[in-house]
Every structure is written in C-alpha cells, then in structure tokens.
Amino acid sequence: MDRPVGGTRFGATSFVPPPPIRELRDFTRHRRTLNEERTRGIQRLEKVLQDAGVKFSGSASTILTKSGRAILDAMLAGGADPAILANLALGRMRSKIPQLQDAPQGTFRVSHHDVFVKQMLAHIDFLDGQTEQIDAEIEQRVMEHEPVLERVQTTPGVGRKIAVSLVAEICGHMSVFPSAAHLASWAGICPGNNASGGKARSGRTRHGSVALRTVLTEAAQSAARTKGAYLTAHFHSVRSRRGTFEAIGATRHDILVAYWHIIHDDVDYIDLGADWAVRRQGPEQQRARLVHQIEKLGREVTLTIPAE
Missing domain, CATH: 1.10.287 (Helix Hairpins)
Structure with missing residues (x-):
C-alpha cells in the first residue's frame, strides 16, 4: 500500500510506493x-x-x-x-x-x-x-504491468522505455492522487501559485522528481515531432507565444495529465486532434483571434458580416 507523506495545496507531496515499484x-x-x-x-x-x-x-x-x-x-x-x-x-x-x-x-x-x-x-x-x-x-x-504499459504507449511520444519509466516513477495506479491536479502538483509539473496582496509573483514550478521530469521531457520532445496530434499542435502554439522552454513544460503537463486519466479511468489515450484548439472555439472567438493577429501586424480590420 502506498503511503502518502507530507502535503501541498493539492495533498501529498510524496509517497512511498510498494517494494516492487521501488x-x-x-x-x-x-x-x-x-x-x-x-x-x-x-x-x-x-x-x-x-x-x-x-x-x-x-x-x-x-x-x-x-x-x-x-x-x-x-x-x-x-x-x-x-x-x-x-x-x-x-x-x-x-x-x-x-x-x-x-x-x-x-x-x-x-x-x-x-x-x-x-x-x-x-x-x-x-x-x-x-x-x-x-x-x-x-x-x-514489468510483466504484471503489461496492460498498463500498452495503454500508456498509446500516448504520442511515449514509447515502451518511457512508459516503463513512468510506471516506475509514478506507479501503475492512482490511489494516492485523487485528481490529475494532485499528480501534477506532486511532480512539480505545473505552474507555481505565488501571490501576495492580490499581486501575482513568479509562477516557477516547485521542485519535483528530477528523474520523472527528465522522462517527461523526453516524451514531450518526441511528442512535438509527431504529426497530426493534439500534443504537437499545442506545443507549437505555446512555442510561438512563449518560447520552446515553456512549450516543453506545457507538453510535459499534458502528458502527465493524460497518464493520470489513462491509469485512473483504465482507457487508451484519446487524441483531440491537431485542430482541437480551433474546433473548441465558436465563430466569434475565431474571428476575434484572426483580427487580433492582423492588428498585431499594424493593420486595421473592418469586418463585414453578410446578412443571412
């Protein structure tokens, strides 16, 4: 039985996995x-x-x-x-x-x-x-973890060695982490929350497992090279706005959240598609985004919407 130790704003800071996992x-x-x-x-x-x-x-x-x-x-x-x-x-x-x-x-x-x-x-x-x-x-x-490994490998960028390392670092069940937010907080793969007097300060991530961060970084770099996947599109979207380092961090978080759902819900990875960010927005949001992009180039935009 895993034993939670300590606490953060989401719960356990660390846990002691069973001897086989250790x-x-x-x-x-x-x-x-x-x-x-x-x-x-x-x-x-x-x-x-x-x-x-x-x-x-x-x-x-x-x-x-x-x-x-x-x-x-x-x-x-x-x-x-x-x-x-x-x-x-x-x-x-x-x-x-x-x-x-x-x-x-x-x-x-x-x-x-x-x-x-x-x-x-x-x-x-x-x-x-x-x-x-x-x-x-x-x-x-890892013979007893084969079903878990097969599901985890459905995630873009996650091969067998990375899947085995994820199971070794996080465990093959989510009994210690009630939500994906708990897991991301424990792993230090989420923005920090530092505010005083209503003023936000540094959002630097907390210290987590170096080994887990290294594995997730490899997976994120591999996912960024995958064609037609949501993780790839999200990586390039973040990189265009905030740079490569932040894009890797965001993709690490995506993969970790996906890992929690795969293990907790006992499902394969479901790819949202490279165009998910566009599909989730309505026509008004899409028009506003495109107008904003054109205005950033120093141009004025006047929209004329034809009558239906």
Whole structure:
C-alpha cells in the first residue's frame, strides 16, 4: 500500500510506493545512468577521432553503426587506404561511399590513437552489455504491468522505455492522487501559485522528481515531432507565444495529465486532434483571434458580416 507523506495545496507531496515499484525504479534509473555514460563515451571517441582527422559525423549518423565499427576495426588493424575503408560500408551506408572516402583521411596513427580508441570502444561495449542485463531485469519486473504499459504507449511520444519509466516513477495506479491536479502538483509539473496582496509573483514550478521530469521531457520532445496530434499542435502554439522552454513544460503537463486519466479511468489515450484548439472555439472567438493577429501586424480590420 502506498503511503502518502507530507502535503501541498493539492495533498501529498510524496509517497512511498510498494517494494516492487521501488525496485523497478532503481533499475530504470540505473539504465538511464548507463545510457548517459555511454553517450559521454561516444562523445569522447568522436573527439579523439576528430583530433586524428577522422570525421564520420558528416557522413554517418553515428560512428557505432555496423559500417562505422567495421571501418574503425580496419583502421585499428593498420588499414589506411580510404577507398578500401569506405568499401566496408554495409546496407544503406553504401550510398555514402563517396563521402566516406573523405572521412577516414587524416593523421590517424595506430601507434598513438589506437590506444584511446580501443579503450573507449571496450568501455562502450561493456556499457552495452550492462544495459542488456538491466533491460532483462526490467522486463521481468514489468510483466504484471503489461496492460498498463500498452495503454500508456498509446500516448504520442511515449514509447515502451518511457512508459516503463513512468510506471516506475509514478506507479501503475492512482490511489494516492485523487485528481490529475494532485499528480501534477506532486511532480512539480505545473505552474507555481505565488501571490501576495492580490499581486501575482513568479509562477516557477516547485521542485519535483528530477528523474520523472527528465522522462517527461523526453516524451514531450518526441511528442512535438509527431504529426497530426493534439500534443504537437499545442506545443507549437505555446512555442510561438512563449518560447520552446515553456512549450516543453506545457507538453510535459499534458502528458502527465493524460497518464493520470489513462491509469485512473483504465482507457487508451484519446487524441483531440491537431485542430482541437480551433474546433473548441465558436465563430466569434475565431474571428476575434484572426483580427487580433492582423492588428498585431499594424493593420486595421473592418469586418463585414453578410446578412443571412
């Protein structure tokens, strides 16, 4: 049984989830740590290669594809002919052979750079192995949550890993949070309420779980790239008025509210549609909005409504 602790204007500030969820949370957070360390390792590897004049970034999405790894292994073995190295490209990368022929040209010295490259590749391989073990442990622990995970993944921008992380951070039921507002307040994913003497002050959000905020940010960034979804339209609408940072925050809040309804009501995500903001307004509101946009451009507008 989850135990509420403390309080805010909406209720519980935190809660202690059951042991299985706490264990799942440990694994998902450790997986994120491994992924972050792997990213740093790749960045260090790219730096060493660029220092040696080897630039894969201009011709390949990553140096750790099968093609990139084959070329690196050949270079570590002493290969130096650009044509031979580029010909090691596989699959769709073969269409980039002309660019790859230019990439491995530089000052790569086997007696010098190979020491760093081999160690970094070994470290990345080690992290990949550790991540596979953690993924296997996570999959064992989420088997009982499969119905919840499938419903949560109907939300735009939420893949399986994000869905698992949301369950680990928030829990798979909403018994602690009577409403979506309670959940958003506890998570710190809603504007603050700071007013004195009738004057509103900073609306900065309160501190919440850093891990949950990170997961929601990834989901929001992914949702913003989804085509034809309400979350995408809302993101771009807020960004046009208040900037990218505020748009990400608004989309985080949308996803968190959707999560509460999905879990609490036991339903799939229902997309409102990219044109929901327009449909929810009547003709008068739409006309006023369009007139306001034109007046912002320094023009005067006179509406003539034909008689019916």
